[in-house]
Amino acid sequence: MYLWNTTRRLNAWSDQCRLRYGGRIQKVSVNAGFSCPNRDGTVGFGGCTFCNNEGFSPSYCKPSTSITRQIDMGLSFLRKRYPRTSMFVAYFQAYTNTHAPLEQLKSLYGEALSHPDISGIVIGTRPDAVDEDILGYIASLSHETSYVKVEYGLESCYDDTLHRINRGHSFADSRRALEMTADKGIAVGGHLLFGLPGESRERMLDQVHLINQLPLNSIKFHQLQIVSGTAMAQQYREHPEAFELFSLDDYLSFMVRFIGHLRPDIMVERISGEVPLPYNEGISWGRIRADQVMVRLEELLAKGNTWQGKYYEAG
Ligand code: SF4
Numbered sequence: 001m002y003l004w005n006t007t008r009r010l011n012a013w014s015d016q017c018r019l020r021y022g023g024r025i026q027k028v029s030v031n032a033g034f035s036c037p038n039r040d041g042t043v044g045f046g047g048c049t050f051c052n053n054e055g056f057s058p059s060y061c062k063p064s065t066s067i068t069r070q071i072d073m074g075l076s077f078l079r080k081r082y083p084r085t086s087m088f089v090a091y092f093q094a095y096t097n098t099h100a101p102l103e104q105l106k107s108l109y110g111e112a113l114s115h116p117d118i119s120g121i122v123i124g125t126r127p128d129a130v131d132e133d134i135l136g137y138i139a140s141l142s143h144e145t146s147y148v149k150v151e152y153g154l155e156s157c158y159d160d161t162l163h164r165i166n167r168g169h170s171f172a173d174s175r176r177a178l179e180m181t182a183d184k185g186i187a188v189g190g191h192l193l194f195g196l197p198g199e200s201r202e203r204m205l206d207q208v209h210l211i212n213q214l215p216l217n218s219i220k221f222h223q224l225q226i227v228s229g230t231a232m233a234q235q236y237r238e239h240p241e242a243f244e245l246f247s248l249d250d251y252l253s254f255m256v257r258f259i260g261h262l263r264p265d266i267m268v269e270r271i272s273g274e275v276p277l278p279y280n281e282g283i284s285w286g287r288i289r290a291d292q293v294m295v296r297l298e299e300l301l302a303k304g305n306t307w308q309g310k311y312y313e314a315g
Contacts, residue, residue: 009298009307010259013218013267023086025147027122028074031094032108033063037129037168042099044168048155049231050193050224052279053094061094067111075117089120089147098125098134098150106137113145120147122189127152127177128169139184149217150181151189157210158203161196166231175214182215189269190216194254195224197235197242205257212263212312219266221258222273223251226282233281245283248293256300264309271297 008015017025039047060073071090078085090112098105112118121141130150142148154174156162162170174190181188192211194204211219223246226236236243246254255271262268272293277284285293301307 009301013269026085027091031061034095036096052227124151127174149187157207187217189218208261220269225275248285
């Protein structure tokens with residue numbers, strides 16, 4: 001069994017933060033006004049069929065507000081909610097946060113990192129929106145700040161699914177971007193969606209072997225939620241039979257199996273998403289929070305005497 005120095009049955013990112021940095025790392029979301037190459041025509045129009053960034057962004061994240069002010073507002077809220085936080089990092093979350101000329105990126109990231117209460121940066125982006133110059137610059141930031149990570153939306157390891165949801169990139173693009181990023185010594189995060197149309201439970205589970213081959217430091221898993229205002233919401237209304245959305249119990253059973261095969265050194269940052277209820281047009285799990293879903297998963301891992309990587313075979 002891989003040892004990650006906690007008594008838990010999965011390699012939780014929050015535990016590693018406590019071990020490595022002495023406490024909770026809290027992300028402060030900022031919206032720097034980026035667009036997305038899959039919306040502005042660089043690679044496509046319309047965006048991914050599941051995407052509605054309004055559904056995922058805190059209300060204080062408005063590009064009309066300066067980054068410094070967004071951080072100030074985020075900190076005043078997050079300090080009350082998470083009083084034991086030891087370190088705050090700026091989270092460039094909305095849209096594609098490397099989709100701009102390098103000089104502009106330097107200015108935007110620089111403003112966030114010059115905030116006296118910010119000790120790191122997490123940059124969310126697409127696998128086809130990075131290059132050697134951008135990654136070289138991001139790597140250089142680790143000399144001036146404690147925590148630097150690039151977080152990629154992978155969503156699926158299957159090209160037919162990526163095409164179906166209009167991602168505009170392939171799994172080979174994902175692999176290439178992650179390898180380039182890891183080669184530069186930057187921490188690499190990934191995001192995977194479970195429940196996309198066309199993917200059976202077994203096919204979703206099989207992805208774990210592809211995920212295990214990627215140079216990932218951490219990963220977030222989300223169940224597919226049907227978000228208002230998206231192309232997918234329209235598809236769901238027209239053809240609900242094409243979707244096999246997860247109930248909470250079904251999802252937890254699936255995650256027990258997935259986690260059992262997941263490479264043990266990949267830190268699990270979250271296992272479920274929380275789209276605000278008014279935005280959710282699919283199956284509702286009620287008001288259960290992501291941390292409560294994690295507790296339920298860990299109870300099931302214990303009950304089944306299984307853990308992250310129990311069935312993982314290197315090689
Ligand atoms: S999910 Fe990301 S890549 Fe897809 S349309 Fe939305 S912002 Fe663009």
